[in-house]
Amino acid sequence: MTLRIGMIGPGGMGRAHIERIHSVISGGRVVGVSDVNADNARAVAEQIGGTAFDSSTDLINSPDIDAIMITSHGPAHEPDVIAAIEAGKYVFCEKPLAPTAEACVRIMEAEQKAGRKLVTVGFMRRFDASYREMKQIIDDGEIGEPLMVNCAHRNPTVPEFYTWDMAINDTAIHEIDTMRWLLGEEFVSARVDKPKKTSLRFEHLQDPLVLILYTESGVRVSDEVFVNCQYGYDIQCEVVAETGAVRLSDQELVQRADKLGRRNRLTMDHNQRFGGAFVTEVQEWITAVTEDRHTGSSSWDGYAAAVVCDAGVQALTADGEVPISMMDKPALYA
Numbered sequence: 568m569t570l571r572i573g574m575i576g577p578g579g580m581g582r583a584h585i586e587r588i589h590s591v592i593s594g595g596r597v598v599g600v601s602d603v604n605a606d607n608a609r610a611v612a613e614q615i616g617g618t619a620f621d622s623s624t625d626l627i628n629s630p631d632i633d634a635i636m637i638t639s640h641g642p643a644h645e646p647d648v649i650a651a652i653e654a655g656k657y658v659f660c661e662k663p664l665a666p667t668a669e670a671c672v673r674i675m676e677a678e679q680k681a682g683r684k685l686v687t688v689g690f691m692r693r694f695d696a697s698y699r700e701m702k703q704i705i706d707d708g709e710i711g712e713p714l715m716v717n718c719a720h721r722n723p724t725v726p727e728f729y730t731w732d733m734a735i736n737d738t739a740i741h742e743i744d745t746m747r748w749l750l751g752e753e754f755v756s757a758r759v760d761k762p763k764k765t766s767l768r769f770e771h772l773q774d775p776l777v778l779i780l781y782t783e784s785g786v787r788v789s790d791e792v793f794v795n796c797q798y799g800y801d802i803q804c805e806v807v808a809e810t811g812a813v814r815l816s817d818q819e820l821v822q823r824a825d826k827l828g829r830r831n832r833l834t835m836d837h838n839q840r841f842g843g844a845f846v847t848e849v850q851e852w853i854t855a856v857t858e859d860r861h862t863g864s865s866s867w868d869g870y871a872a873a874v875v876c877d878a879g880v881q882a883l884t885a886d887g888e889v890p891i892s893m894m895d896k897p898a899l900y901a
């Protein structure tokens with residue numbers, strides 16, 4: 568059986584997912600699209616030989632669509648995720664699940680009403696082979712209890728529409744989710760340190776910044792977010808534990824040796840750096856949906872990330888630590 572996928576918002580991320588689904592991933596095909604930009608929907612539909620739906624509601628409720636992928640902008644996700652749940656269809660939603668914790672709570676309420684987990688949030692780093700190996704080493708107790716984690720999230724540049732809060736809720740959200748998963752704990756406080764700003768940024772941005780988070784057991788996670796570093800898409804992570812340390816190695820593109828020395832070609836964007844993780848993530852989702860089961864990050868994970876992001880955004884203008892508190896986890900997500 569081929570899973571018939573309907574995609575809402577086939578922009579940059581959506582088209583990259585379509586490319587993967589139609590070339591390297593098995594078991595699914597994007598057969599319908601919708602977009603507020605109707606010309607874009609028509610163009611993508613023509614490319615894939617599928618249907619351009621007039622609205623996301625029509626796409627979600629079509630009997631010719633088995634499952635939904637949402638790759639529109641974050642603020643547009645909530646109504647479409649809820650409509651997919653109400654239609655009883657599995658839905659893969661790109662991060663963020665929704666821009667506020669309150670919106671994520673409404674999504675969890677709809678899912679609890681439906682009585683089953685239908686929503687997967689696109690936190691792809693959980694599917695990256697290097698992060699998975701780090702997690703295995705930690706979970707096997709090979710380096711003892713984690714004490715500190717030092718992360719860096721560097722992008723070459725960002726466009727002018729990228730606002731100051733996006734450093735947290737669009738960029739650091741990846742480390743926020745990955746660290747919850749890697750450490751198996753929730754965060755209890757957030758603080759933001761603001762170093763000297765690069766001159767190579769738009770005036771409205773604090774760039775770089777360092778988000779400092781503490782977990783329930785006291786692990787300190789620092790996340791340097793530097794989105795105009797110019798030179799590459801550079802993702803770093805080192806977990807320092809009681810008897811050892813483990814870190815992501817250099818990015819995996821080729822290493823060249825010549826008279827200038829040995830050096831790696833760096834990745835330049837998320838699709839290059841996390842291409843393998845995206846493939847595994849979407850393949851696992853298609854396989855799971857075909858077998859009528861949930862996989863990947865849940866709405867609870869989307870909610871938890873949003874709560875930490877809200878605190879991180881508050882910390883941008885607060886003095887010192889902002890406490891983080893979450894609602895009790897509903898039984899559906901236990």
Ligand SMILES: NC(=O)c1ccc[n+]([C@@H]2O[C@H](COP(=O)([O-])OP(=O)(O)OC[C@H]3O[C@@H](n4cnc5c(N)ncnc54)[C@H](O)[C@@H]3O)[C@@H](O)[C@H]2O)c1
Nearest residue numbers: 576577578579580602603604638639640641643661662837
């Ligand atoms: N996992 C990752 O590393 C990663 C990387 C990039 C983007 N993303 C996420 O993917 C999503 C899309 O980002 P992008 O870079 O592809 O943006 P984009 O601007 O390239 O594409 C978004 C598309 O959604 C459409 N759209 C906007 N509002 C809509 C609505 N209400 N209904 C239907 N269509 C709508 C736009 O017209 C556009 O075609 C965002 O949530 C973003 O955070 C994730």
Ligand SMILES: O[C@H]1[C@H](O)[C@@H](O)[C@H](O)[C@@H](O)[C@H]1O
Nearest residue numbers: 720722737738739741794837
């Ligand atoms: O939406 C993108 C995406 O999530 C990338 O993975 C991240 O590196 C960028 O900072 C963000 O703007």
